[in-house]
Amino acid sequence: MDNAAKRLLVPLAIANLVVNIGIVVTGGAVRLTGSGLGCPTWPRCTDESYVPHGELGMHGAIEFGNRLLTFAVAAVALLTFLAAWRSGDRRARLLALLVGLYIPAQAVIGGITVLTDLNPWVVSLHFLSSMVIIGLCVVLLDHLRGPVRTAAAPRARQLAWGAFALGWVVLYLGTVVTGSGPHSGDLDSRRTGLDPQVMSHVHAWVVYALVAVTLALVVVAVRGGHRHLLHATLALLAVEVAQGVIGFVQYFNDLPEWLVLLHMLGAALTAAVIAWVVLAARARRPSRAGRPGGAGRPGRLSGAAQPQISASTATATNSSER
Ligand code: HEM
Numbered sequence: 001m002d003n004a005a006k007r008l009l010v011p012l013a014i015a016n017l018v019v020n021i022g023i024v025v026t027g028g029a030v031r032l033t034g035s036g037l038g039c040p041t042w043p044r045c046t047d048e049s050y051v052p053h054g055e056l057g058m059h060g061a062i063e064f065g066n067r068l069l070t071f072a073v074a075a076v077a078l079l080t081f082l083a084a085w086r087s088g089d090r091r092a093r094l095l096a097l098l099v100g101l102y103i104p105a106q107a108v109i110g111g112i113t114v115l116t117d118l119n120p121w122v123v124s125l126h127f128l129s130s131m132v133i134i135g136l137c138v139v140l141l142d143h144l145r146g147p148v149r150t151a152a153a154p155r156a157r158q159l160a161w162g163a164f165a166l167g168w169v170v171l172y173l174g175t176v177v178t179g180s181g182p183h184s185g186d187l188d189s190r191r192t193g194l195d196p197q198v199m200s201h202v203h204a205w206v207v208y209a210l211v212a213v214t215l216a217l218v219v220v221a222v223r224g225g226h227r228h229l230l231h232a233t234l235a236l237l238a239v240e241v242a243q244g245v246i247g248f249v250q251y252f253n254d255l256p257e258w259l260v261l262l263h264m265l266g267a268a269l270t271a272a273v274i275a276w277v278v279l280a281a282r283a284r285r286p287s288r289a290g291r292p293g294g295a296g297r298p299g300r301l302s303g304a305a306q307p308q309i310s311a312s313t314a315t316a317t318n319s320s321e322r
Contacts, residue, residue: 002086002087002088004086005082005083005084005085005086005087006083006087006089008079008083009080009083009084009087009089009092009144010141010144010145012076012079012080012083013080013096013137013140013141013144013145014141015076015080016076016077016080016099016137016140017134017137017138017141017272019072019073019076020073020130020133020134020137020268021134021265021268021269021272022069023066023069023070023073023130024127024130024134024264024265024267024268025261025264025265025268026065026066026069027066027110027126027127027130028260028261028264028265029062029066029261030062030063030066030185031123031183031184031185032183032257032260032261033058033059033062033257034059034185034186034187035058035059035060035062035063035185036063036113036114036118036184036185036186036189037059037063037114037117037118037185037186037189038052038056038058038059038060038061038062038063038064039052039056039060039063039064039067039114040056040114041114041115042110042111042112042114042115043111045060045063045064045067051064052064067110070103070106070107070110073103074100074103074104074107077096077099077100077103078100080096080099080100080140081093081096081097081099081100083096084096084097091143092140092143092144095136095139095140095143096140098136099133099136099137099140102129102132102133102136103133105129106126106129106130106133109122109125109126109129110126113126117186117188117189117190118184118185118186118189118190119189119190120175120176120178120179120180120184120189120190120191120192121179121192123175123178123179123185124172124175124176124178124179127175127267128171128172128175130268130271131168131171131267131268131271132271134268134271134272134275135271135272135274135275137272138272138275138276138279139275139279142276142279142284146279146284147228147284148284148285148286149226149228149280149283149284150283151281151282151283152220152221152224152226152229152280152281152282153220153224153226155220156217156220156221156224156226156229156281157281157282159213159216159217159220160217160229160233160277160278160280160281161278162213163210163213163214163217163233163236163274163277163278164274164275164277164278166206166209166210166213167210167236167270167271167274168274169206170203170206170207170210170270171267171270171271173199173202173203173206174203174263174267176192176194176199176203177196177199177200177203178260179191179192179194180192180193180194180195180196180199181196181255182196182255183255183257183260200247200251203247204244204247204248207240207243207244207247210240211237211240211244214233214236214237214240215237217229217233217277218230218233218234218237221233226280226281228280229277229280229281231280232273232276232277232279232280233277233280235273235276236270236273236274236276236277239266239269239270239273240270242266243263243266243267243270246259246262246263246266247263250263
């Protein structure tokens with residue numbers, strides 16, 4: 001085990017989360033400035049060159065800038081994997097590897113979006129893949145730094161999974177709305193052919209269901225005295241309210257680009273928080289001495305605020321869930 005690597009692992013895991021949310025926003029800027037085909041091919045920018053030339057103008061520079069950011073994201077993922085490897089923590093290794101493997105996969109899907117002239121279904125896959133990476137970054141962070149906690153009651157865990165599933169449906173439907181609307185990333189790109197107004201309503205209906213499940217989860221977390229789950233659920237509720245307001249304002253105002261960008265940031269935060277809610281409903285054991293992240297520090301247990309479950313239940317849940 002390498003202590004320096006263990007110390008670096010948490011900041012690197014945080015950096016991973018931040019850069020992956022960041023690239024969703026810069027990717028959004030590519031689309032919203034109409035620069036989606038600023039570099040008309042992939043992996044080269046043009047048939048002759050890997051870098052854009054002057055004639056491609058601002059769109060070329062914007063899209064190429066976003067391509068370059070992939071290297072920054074890949075570098076952080078690689079450093080995280082190396083630190084995880086040296087730390088000797090097997091679960092951290094696996095999670096860092098998964099995050100790392102997703103980056104080249106995303107680069108390829110990003111390339112396919114260019115090669116298919118921004119086919120909206122491929123753009124959707126590209127966006128949703130980023131949401132998966134963000135979720136994995138949260139799982140890694142929880143593994144390294146999450147507070148020790150007992151499992152929430154079965155109903156709370158079911159509701160947490162319900163919020164997670166509905167959150168993913170909302171994310172998917174959001175991309176369908178975008179794929180049917182005007183912000184394709186390039187003037188000549190094809191659209192899904194679906195009615196964006198109808199799809200916006202379908203997207204919003206599932207948001208209402210998500211808000212209902214979240215409110216139910218707040219009640220269950222309060223009644224069960226599950227402090228960690230309550231924190232995560234309130235964070236989800238806050239993101240939902242913000243997203244809902246942005247969603248409606250952009251819908252009634254012909255989708256101003258800056259609001260759409262904010263909505264994309266909110267979507268990335270939603271992906272992070274729905275993962276956190278599921279994790280917060282699960283048990284997390286005190287770590288063995290020397291395990292990275294110092295997760296087993298005394299005093300981090302939610303203590304009296306925890307639901308009173310028996311030691312045997314907690315052990316059984318721990319071993320089945322982790
Ligand atoms: C938890 C709440 C919400 C989440 C997580 C969410 C998520 C998303 C996502 C992921 C996208 C696609 C982004 C992209 O592909 O670039 C999107 C687009 C969109 N959402 Fe939401 N959304 C939420 C609430 C709402 C609400 C309540 C409305 C109200 C109608 C709304 C209206 C829209 C519209 C109009 C678009 C299309 C924007 C465009 O054409 O670029 N959203 N949303």
